[in-house]
Amino acid sequence: MTLTARPEWRALLAHYQTLKDVHLRRLFADDPGRGERLVATAPLPPGDDAGQESIYLDYSKHRVTDETLDLLLQLARACRLEARRDAMFAGERINRTEDRAVLHVALRAPRDAVIEVDGKNVVPEVHAVLERMAGFARSVRAGEWLGHSGRPLRNVVNIGIGGSDLGPMMAYEALKYYADRAMTFRFVSNVDGTDFAEQTRDLDPAETLFVVCSKTFTTLETMTNAHLAREWCLRGLGVSGGRGDSGAVARHFVAVSTNLEEVQRFGIDPDNTFGFWDWVGGRYSMDSAIGLSTMIAIGPEGFADLLAGFRALDEHFRTAPLERNLPVLMGLLSVWYGNFFEAETAAVLPYDQYLHRFPAYLQQLTMESNGKSVTLDGQQVDFQTGPIFWGEPGTNGQHSFYQLLHQGTRLVPCDLIAFYETLNPVGDPPGAQHDLLTANVLAQAEALAFGKTAGAVRAEGTPEWLVPHRTFEGNRPSSLVFLPRLSPATLGALVALYEHSVFTQGVIWDVDSFDQWGVELGKALAQRIVAELQGPAAAPASGAGPAHDSSTAALIRRYREHRRTG
């Protein structure tokens, strides 16, 4: 049965008609306790004080009633969410179009867990790679891993793109507080040579380690930058040709990939290669060996804490009843707004400067996963799938696009992420500045939900002509996710929260959340066009396929002309 033909979907549609004009002011007036009732928590690993801590999700400021939630949960059950979740954890090949298991949860499974793919327990291999990573990270951090000139490596440059960049880069930024500050970490992703040039311009090749991350080890951007890095490094070291090359490459390059043959062809020693598996999607890989730069930055113990955070949320997702399951609730709320209120986008607004790349990370996680328009069995969908995800840290966004959130014509459900404690308690008394940040996040949630009526604006003596401009309609939904403090463990939990929310949405829409065919066409066309830009004639490269459209052909000619005339 198609999704929109399901009785549960139709019930939600009918319910939406009764709720769409109801204001959050009314919902709170009728049910004053909802702010304490419509909340859910998920346990975190014990904190520094060994106390049990949790993630707190306040979803009371959503345009939902108990009935809405009940209907959404009925839909989830009708879509067999629990069975499909269990199939993922059991290693079934749920990535149907690539015929692969989806087992990022195995990356953080405890050593004694058993998770089988084709009858083989993958957990021992996961831990074997983690141990090798730890050994390597320790020796780099301790200055024992020496470069070709005998100097310790103090700079780490991660070369990768998509999941092989966004996760490590976001995690480094998020966990900088815990990083070895005597070391420098950089991330090169773009095939635009400016990226490499700017990220390396002040680095000494003799002290630089390149971590080349690519699941496939064929990605154009990463391979181009890896070759550039090798030239830059060897030139800087004064090494060229012969056996010296491989010796220098062995000291300054390590690889992370599932494609060990290609890694060797590039010239990186198998001993300097950290593997992972085809059952880890690129955008689900920051806790695999792709996290090597993270581990070097925060140390193996910090990385273990990160994994523990992921694991805590995995367990919660796997075992908590759906009605108290954070990722399930978040996923279903996303369906509610996207499919019934027709919200086009969703904003994620972290109130922590260290999380400034978290929205960029989530863009790949959410949009590459659920930006699909056919179901698992290839049927065109007749409903919207994944929303456009975007965001910036609060409070910066408040002075920029929040105007639209509060008074624009579009409905944008928001995820507000906040922490009880700051890692930088400044102010008088220490931490007072964090109170300001927290006051802002709470104020925004309240303002979005309740707005300010024309009556209240008038009562302030505002001239009548100005009243409409100063009125806030409110009724703008948000989730508030509160965590104890930003740490490796809470970051892991936060990422897993979104991973499983994405999973939940994908199950409802019945799409393959783990493939990404939509990125292929542009890649193939670029390969063809580069041959035409660089080839001897302006004509399309021979055997390259149909002629370009007139605009692309004209632009290719213009570009070639510019390049020729300098």
Ligand code: F6P
């Ligand atoms: O082009 C999209 C994509 O395949 C992403 O899914 C992936 O994270 C990224 O490219 C990088 O791929 P790889 O790790 O194989 O270089």
